[in-house]
Amino acid sequence: xxxxxxxxxxxxxxxxxxxxxxxxxxxxxxxxxxxxxxxxxxxxxxxxxxxxxxxxxxxxxxxxxxxxxxxxxxxxxxxxxxxxxxxxxxxxxxxxxxxxxxxxxxxxxxxxxxxxxxxxxxxxxxxxxxxxxxxxxxxxxxxxxxxxxxxxxxxxxxxxxxxxxxxxxxxxxxxxxxxxxxxxxxxxxxxxxxxxxxxxxxxxxxxxxxxxxxxxxxxxxxxxxxxxxxxxxxxxxxxxxxxxxxxxxxxxxxxxxxxxxxxxxxxxxxxxxxxxxxxxxxxxxxxxxxxxxxxxxxxxxxxxxxxxxxxxxxxxxxxxxxxxxxxxxxxxxxxxxxxxxxxxxxxxxxxxxxxxxxxxxxxxxxxxxxxxxxxxxxxxxxxxxxxxxxxxxxxxxxxxxxxxxxxxxxxxxxxxxxxxxxxxxxxxxxx
Numbered sequence: 001x002x003x004x005x006x007x008x009x010x011x012x013x014x015x016x017x018x019x020x021x022x023x024x025x026x027x028x029x030x031x032x033x034x035x036x037x038x039x040x041x042x043x044x045x046x047x048x049x050x051x052x053x054x055x056x057x058x059x060x061x062x063x064x065x066x067x068x069x070x071x072x073x074x075x076x077x078x079x080x081x082x083x084x085x086x087x088x089x090x091x092x093x094x095x096x097x098x099x100x101x102x103x104x105x106x107x108x109x110x111x112x113x114x115x116x117x118x119x120x121x122x123x124x125x126x127x128x129x130x131x132x133x134x135x136x137x138x139x140x141x142x143x144x145x146x147x148x149x150x151x152x153x154x155x156x157x158x159x160x161x162x163x164x165x166x167x168x169x170x171x172x173x174x175x176x177x178x179x180x181x182x183x184x185x186x187x188x189x190x191x192x193x194x195x196x197x198x199x200x201x202x203x204x205x206x207x208x209x210x211x212x213x214x215x216x217x218x219x220x221x222x223x224x225x226x227x228x229x230x231x232x233x234x235x236x237x238x239x240x241x242x243x244x245x246x247x248x249x250x251x252x253x254x255x256x257x258x259x260x261x262x263x264x265x266x267x268x269x270x271x272x273x274x275x276x277x278x279x280x281x282x283x284x285x286x287x288x289x290x291x292x293x294x295x296x297x298x299x300x301x302x303x304x305x306x307x308x309x310x311x312x313x314x315x316x317x318x319x320x321x322x323x324x325x326x327x328x329x330x331x332x333x334x335x336x337x338x339x340x341x342x343x344x345x346x347x348x349x350x351x352x353x354x355x356x357x358x359x360x361x362x363x364x365x366x367x368x369x370x371x372x373x374x375x376x377x378x379x380x381x382x383x384x385x386x387x388x389x390x391x392x393x394x395x396x397x398x399x400x401x402x403x404x405x406x407x408x409x410x411x412x413x414x415x416x417x418x419x420x421x422x423x424x425x426x427x428x429x430x431x
Contacts, residue, residue, distance in 0.1 A: 024288060030232065032175075040054070040143055040178060041054065057102070058102050061105040063106060067086065069094050070094070073164075076223050080422065081418040093162070093164070095164065099176070119147060121140075137205075140205060147181045151185060152182075152183065154188045160190060165193070167197050169198060169223070171200075176204070177202075185211050186242075187213050189214065190215075190216055191410050195221045196221070198223055201232050202234065205238075216247050217407055220251045221251075221254075222235060222251075222253045222255070222261075230257050231256055231257035231258070234260050237261075242268055243269030243297075247276075250277050250416050251277070254423060257286075259286070264294060267297050279309070279399045282310050285315070286314075286315040287314070290319050291306065293323065294325075295324045296325050307399060308337075312342075312345060316347070318352070319352075321355065326358055336367075337352060339368070352365040376390070396424055
């Protein structure tokens with residue numbers, strides 16, 4: 001990377017030359033002035049730039065507090081989801097991330113299969129060959145020198161932990177930063193519910209490592225309050241799969257202000273599988289999503305189904321990338337984007353991309369944008385549905401398909417279904 005201005009004594013600047021994946025979003029909005037940037041503890045970053053030993057402070061709370069902590073999620077998930085989660089108390093690991101501190105509440109029976117640590121993070125761009133991504137990563141390193149790590153090793157235990165991460169969800173902080181790593185050790189399984197924050201400025205990175213013959217089911221929720229219409233949020237995720245690893249993923253984004261998500265699923269071993277679905281529900285603001293499926297090894301399969309529902313003057317950008325290296329033959333990769341516009345002022349810019357070097361692959365991608373089908377509305381009207389009821393049912397059915405990648409055996413599926421229903425009921429009333 002050509003970052004001669006990053007010397008560890010000052011914060012990196014935004015590269016001035018353009019990059020294809022940033023063509024619709026100005027990256028400068030994520031580079032706050034140096035004197036305004038704080039670190040993950042809420043202190044001035046420049047004053048602490050040379051102090052690389054800033055670990056997360058970890059506090060273990062009584063498992064008796066689990067019910068109260070779960071109740072606090074009602075605003076995000078809805079009451080139906082909360083009731084489902086409460087039936088899983090015996091296998092819950094509840095992780096709450098604050099400024100510089102992590103609180104953990106978990107059942108005593110899970111302690112032998114879970115390890116927690118704080119380790120120095122690396123400067124790494126989530127998107128390949130991106131100087132802008134590298135410059136942003138160096139800023140995150142300055143604001144969050146350590147990453148909080150959770151390691152799951154339950155290969156000899158039938159109990160599958162449900163990890164709930166509530167990450168900087170308080171809007172009271174002006175800026176929030178976090179770097180988190182979740183590692184699923186060989187032959188292990190886990191369910192992960194991740195809820196990301198809503199400060200006026202957010203920068204959160206999640207690194208997920210799924211080792212050989214391991215399985216991770218994830219439901220990722222990014223929630224913004226109605227007051228955050230001027231917020232700036234950057235969410236980054238890397239998922240690295242070893243041989244025969246499986247990743248089942250559902251995402252739900254409720255953006256306000258300016259939001260950008262970069263997600264890179266990387267196949268580092270043969271015969272890995274990753275199945276992702278995502279729903280974006282936006283009434284205003286701008287949402288930029290760059291999903292990457294990077295196949296480095298042969299005989300792997302990946303699929304992404306992303307659907308956006310946009311109302312009012314919402315704007316969105318989709319720029320997916322399927323990247324298949326030369327030695328990744330016999331790959332199967334699919335990427336689909338569909339967008340539903342609920343107003344004449346909403347806009348979508350979709351640009352799916354392919355970079356394929358080998359010949360013996362199966363790869364499909366596509367994008368489509370449209371309004372609610374008037375023929376469907378007419379048909380449902382003949383069945384006794386009012387126009388409002390019919391429209392809500394069509395929208396719900398459109399979004400529900402993105403949850404199909406979650407395993408039916410995982411409790412995350414009913415949680416995601418109930419959360420989606422909660423979100424759509426609250427959102428569609430405003431359309």
